[in-house]
Amino acid sequence: MPSISVRRLYQDNQQKLQLSWAGGTGGADNRIQESSERPVLALVGHLNFIHPNRVQVIGAEEYDFLSRLENGSMMKLSLEDLFDTEVAVIVVANDMPVPQLLLDYCDKHNVPLITSPVESPYLMDILRIYLQHALAVSVTKHGVFLDVFEVGVLILGQSGLGKSELALELLTRGHRLVADDAVELHRTAPEKLEGRCPQVLRDFLEVRGVGILNIRKMFGETAVRLTKSLQLIINLIPADDHYMKTVDRLNTLIEYDEILKVKIRKITIPVAVGRNLAVLVEAAVQNFILQQRGIDSTQEFLDRHTAVMKKDNIKNEIDAD
Secondary structure (H helix, E strand, C coil), X not given: CCEEEHHHHHHHHHHHHCCEEEECHHHCCCEEECCCCCCHXXXXXXXXXXXXXXXXXXXXXXXXXXXXXXXXXXXXXXXXXXXXXXXXXXXXXXXXXCCHHHHXXXXXXXXXXXXXXXXXXHHHHHHHHHHHHHCCEEXXXXXXXXEECCEEEEEEECCCCCHHHHHHHHHHCCCEEEEEEEEEEXXXXXXXXXXXXXXXXXXXXXXXXXXXXXXXXXXXXXXXXXXXXXXXXXXXXXXXXXXXXXXXXXXCCCEEEXXXXXXXXXXXXXXXXXXXXXXXXHHHHHHHHHHHCCCCHHHHHHHXXXXXXXXXXXXXXXXXX
C-alpha cells in the first residue's frame, strides 16, 4: 500500500500552504497511508476525538473547543485519548497560536505539529488533493500514451510493430505526447486512471533508426503534457490472412481491459502493410467519442439494415398475395 512521510508532505506543500514546523520533529518520518477502513479523502479532517484522522486539522471552531476545556484534567484526558490513536500529524490553521499543552504532547509522543496561516477548509482541500495523487495505487505499462482529440489513449502492442512511429505521426497531426515506453498509471479515484511519465523520460520519444527525439523542443510546449486520464486502449496486433478473415468487421463485441480494477475500453487494430495507422487511430478515437455521447454507428447501421429488410419482407408478402 503506497505511503508517504510527514516530512515529504511538509516539503511538498510548504510554499503553497506557508507551513511552519512548530514541534514534534521526532515524528517527521511518521507514515500516512490509505487503508480499507479509511480511503484517501478521509485521511484529512478537522480535529476529531472519536474517529481520529491521520492528518488532524485544528480550525477556528476546534481551537475554540480546546480553549473551552479546563486547563487541568479535562484537557489532559482529551489529549491522552487523542494521542493513543494513530495520528500522523496535527496542523493548526488560520494563523492561530499553538496551545502549550498541545505542543508538549506532540513533543512527548513524536507527533509533528505544523502551523499555517491558511484557513482550514482550503488547507484541507489542498491536502486531500495532494494525498489523492501521492497515495494513488500505480502500475507501469510498456506502450505510448497520447492525448488524441482530448482523449487519453494508451497504445499497446508487441515490440517492433511501430508504436513510436505511429506516435510521431500523430504528433505531426497536432496531438500530444504524455509518455513513451514506460507509462505510469495511477488510480486516483475508484473509476479513474491517470497516466504520467517518469521524470527521466519526460518529453522524449524513441524512434528506431532515428534515435531519441525531444518532442517539446521539436514541436513546442503544446505538444506534450504531464498527465492525462486514461480513457481508451488501442492494442496493435500483427495481421495475417487468417486473422483478417476471422475479424469481426462490424465490431459488435465491445472489449475492455482491467487495470488496477478499473475497466478501460479497448480497441484492437491489426497492423498490415498499406494500413494508415494514424488515420485508423484518429477514426477509432472519434468513434469512441461519439459512443460516449450515445451515438453508436454500428447500431445505427444495424437498425437501418433491419428496417430495410422488414420493408422488403412486407413488399414480398403483398406481391405474393
